[in-house]
Amino acid sequence: MTHILAIVNQKGGVGKTTTSVNLGSALARLGQRVLLVDLDPQANATGAIGFQPPPQPGVYEVLMQDVGLDDAVMPTEVAGLEVLPAHPDLAGAEVELVPAIAREQRLRQAFAEQPERWDVVLIDCPPSLGLLTVNALTAATGILVPLQCEYFALEGLGRLLETVRLVQGSLNPALSLTGILLTMFDARNNICHQVAEEVTGHFHWDVFESVIPRNVRLSEAPSFGRPIDLYDPECRGAQSYADLARELLNRLTGA
Amino acid sequence: MTHILAIVNQKGGVGKTTTSVNLGSALARLGQRVLLVDLDPQANATGAIGFQPPPQPGVYEVLMQDVGLDDAVMPTEVAGLEVLPAHPDLAGAEVELVPAIAREQRLRQAFAEQPERWDVVLIDCPPSLGLLTVNALTAATGILVPLQCEYFALEGLGRLLETVRLVQGSLNPALSLTGILLTMFDARNNICHQVAEEVTGHFHWDVFESVIPRNVRLSEAPSFGRPIDLYDPECRGAQSYADLARELLNRLTGA
Ligand SMILES: Nc1ncnc2c1ncn2[C@@H]1O[C@H](COP(=O)(O)OP(=O)(O)OP(=O)(O)O)[C@@H](O)[C@H]1O
Ligand SMILES: Nc1ncnc2c1ncn2[C@@H]1O[C@H](COP(=O)(O)OP(=O)(O)OP(=O)(O)O)[C@@H](O)[C@H]1O
Ligand SMILES: [Mg+2]
Numbered sequence: 036m037t038h039i040l041a042i043v044n045q046k047g048g049v050g051k052t053t054t055s056v057n058l059g060s061a062l063a064r065l066g067q068r069v070l071l072v073d074l075d076p077q078a079n080a081t082g083a084i085g086f087q088p089p090p091q092p093g094v095y096e097v098l099m100q101d102v103g104l105d106d107a108v109m110p111t112e113v114a115g116l117e118v119l120p121a122h123p124d125l126a127g128a129e130v131e132l133v134p135a136i137a138r139e140q141r142l143r144q145a146f147a148e149q150p151e152r153w154d155v156v157l158i159d160c161p162p163s164l165g166l167l168t169v170n171a172l173t174a175a176t177g178i179l180v181p182l183q184c185e186y187f188a189l190e191g192l193g194r195l196l197e198t199v200r201l202v203q204g205s206l207n208p209a210l211s212l213t214g215i216l217l218t219m220f221d222a223r224n225n226i227c228h229q230v231a232e233e234v235t236g237h238f239h240w241d242v243f244e245s246v247i248p249r250n251v252r253l254s255e256a257p258s259f260g261r262p263i264d265l266y267d268p269e270c271r272g273a274q275s276y277a278d279l280a281r282e283l284l285n286r287l288t289g290a
Numbered sequence: 291m292t293h294i295l296a297i298v299n300q301k302g303g304v305g306k307t308t309t310s311v312n313l314g315s316a317l318a319r320l321g322q323r324v325l326l327v328d329l330d331p332q333a334n335a336t337g338a339i340g341f342q343p344p345p346q347p348g349v350y351e352v353l354m355q356d357v358g359l360d361d362a363v364m365p366t367e368v369a370g371l372e373v374l375p376a377h378p379d380l381a382g383a384e385v386e387l388v389p390a391i392a393r394e395q396r397l398r399q400a401f402a403e404q405p406e407r408w409d410v411v412l413i414d415c416p417p418s419l420g421l422l423t424v425n426a427l428t429a430a431t432g433i434l435v436p437l438q439c440e441y442f443a444l445e446g447l448g449r450l451l452e453t454v455r456l457v458q459g460s461l462n463p464a465l466s467l468t469g470i471l472l473t474m475f476d477a478r479n480n481i482c483h484q485v486a487e488e489v490t491g492h493f494h495w496d497v498f499e500s501v502i503p504r505n506v507r508l509s510e511a512p513s514f515g516r517p518i519d520l521y522d523p524e525c526r527g528a529q530s531y532a533d534l535a536r537e538l539l540n541r542l543t544g545a
């Protein structure tokens with residue numbers, strides 16, 4: 036059974052890409068076969084895993100030109116981690132998909148070709164609830180919501196879960212909330228504690244126990260094109276993503 | 291002459307909303323008649339200036355249903371600062387505008403009704419380069435680019451300026467780069483200094499001298515629905531936006 040997780044939050048800058056890349060790498064280290072899908076025209080995940088400039092064909096060609104996964108997926112420096120890269124052309128898909136038949140199901144149809152090739156697929160979504168994100172939610176078995184411990188981030192959570200309910204109702208009844216991940220947590224900052232309390236009080240066990248601290252090494256690693264466990268394996272950022280990977284596997288296997 | 295500035299960067303979480311709200315308030319304190327336009331379906335600027343939940347009609351009705359500015363613009367707690375609020379329904383405009391005639395010019399046409407009502411209009415854009423942002427670039431006389439001093443933020447700058455050139459070429463030849471604003475600057479963080487040096491080396495006088503420091507009070511203020519100069523006028527965040535307001539007025543008046 037392949038677990039396909041959409042890493043999603045329309046609020047910008049909350050740690051979607053940082054989570055996709057580093058959780059992907061940590062899961063591969065635990066022996067999982069992982070595919071990282073970059074579904075953001077910014078192509079940040081593609082650059083952060085070492086592909087600069089972004090290669091083609093990529094996910095745009097898979098969605099819009101019937102290119103097969105085999106022709107677009109690439110290996111990375113991390114054993115067990117492959118990537119389906121993005122390119123800025125992907126921005127065109129948001130508009131080009133509008134009139135297309137079954138426009139929300141393109142990504143799901145692409146994965147259907149290779150149903151058992153990976154154990155876990157992580158889809159890094161753009162900061163919007165447009166057709167690219169809806170494609171991810173339609174293809175996914177679960178969603179992981181990175182949530183920065185800031186006021187604005189809390190505001191948008193309701194609307195995100197509304198969109199998830201809409202997709203569950205019409206396009207993907209099996210979609211479930213895998214978990215909410217608190218990111219950039221700074222223990223010295225009151226707001227972080229307030230937001231964490233409010234979210235845990237409201238969502239209980241849906242919130243991962245693992246919390247990602249604010250850690251400057253995490254923002255340095257992308258400029259070297261390496262995930263944190265290759266860039267600085269001993270830092271708190273790497274440790275927290277390793278913890279998250281273990282906790283996620285427990286959740287997925289029902290342990 | 292009304293200066294219409296698009297506060298734009300497709301990278302998420304770089305300080306677009308924080309800049310729109312706090313620069314708007316600081317300009318009003320200097321005696322300018324200011325309109326803050328929230329063009330993001332997240333409606334963060336609307337909430338940050340005190341309108342929670344978001345009122346209707348708002349900018350969606352102005353763009354899509356020919357509601358006049360008079361019927362949507364509202365006064366705020368800050369004398370001289372008015373707001374054209376957003377509501378989550380605005381997310382629909384991104385798709386509904388696709389087949390519309392002169393779809394990029396809706397916002398410009400709305401401002402044409404009241405050409406001299408304000409001295410400065412600030413448009414808070416969503417984290418994408420879709421039709422809402424293109425409407426802002428088509429209506430604007432200048433653009434202000436908040437740039438977080440992080441690796442990913444630098445990556446996207448090229449693509450943003452490419453989109454600006456496209457809009458200049460076909461929709462708005464008078465559009466110019468008013469300035470690049472360094473945000474969330476943390477002097478203890480090497481990356482911040484590196485990004486600042488690289489951007490200043492490349493863009494020279496296009497980079498504002500005023501730099502916005504990372505300051506937790508800026509992230510607290512929105513939860514009270516007040517701009518920083520009402521929430522904590524003595525903090526570094528309020529001072530830095532007051533400096534920026536003065537520097538911007540000098541740039542706009544050619545001083
Ligand atoms: N735990 C952390 N500690 C410090 N910096 C972080 C952390 N997580 C992410 N960052 C940095 O914060 C910025 C935003 O993170 P990231 O780009 O992963 O967010 P995103 O949600 O993918 O953004 P977008 O909405 O633009 O896709 C980046 O510069 C990143 O390097
Ligand atoms: N100088 C600063 N110091 C500390 N926190 C800041 C600063 N500027 C912004 N923030 C906080 O960082 C987060 C991102 O800022 P903001 O929401 O203004 O960015 P944005 O570019 O508008 O995001 P989006 O792309 O989602 O529209 C917010 O929680 C905000 O409160
Ligand atoms: Mg991202």
Ligand SMILES: [Mg+2]
Pocket residue numbers: 306307308330334414415416
């Ligand atoms: Mg914003």
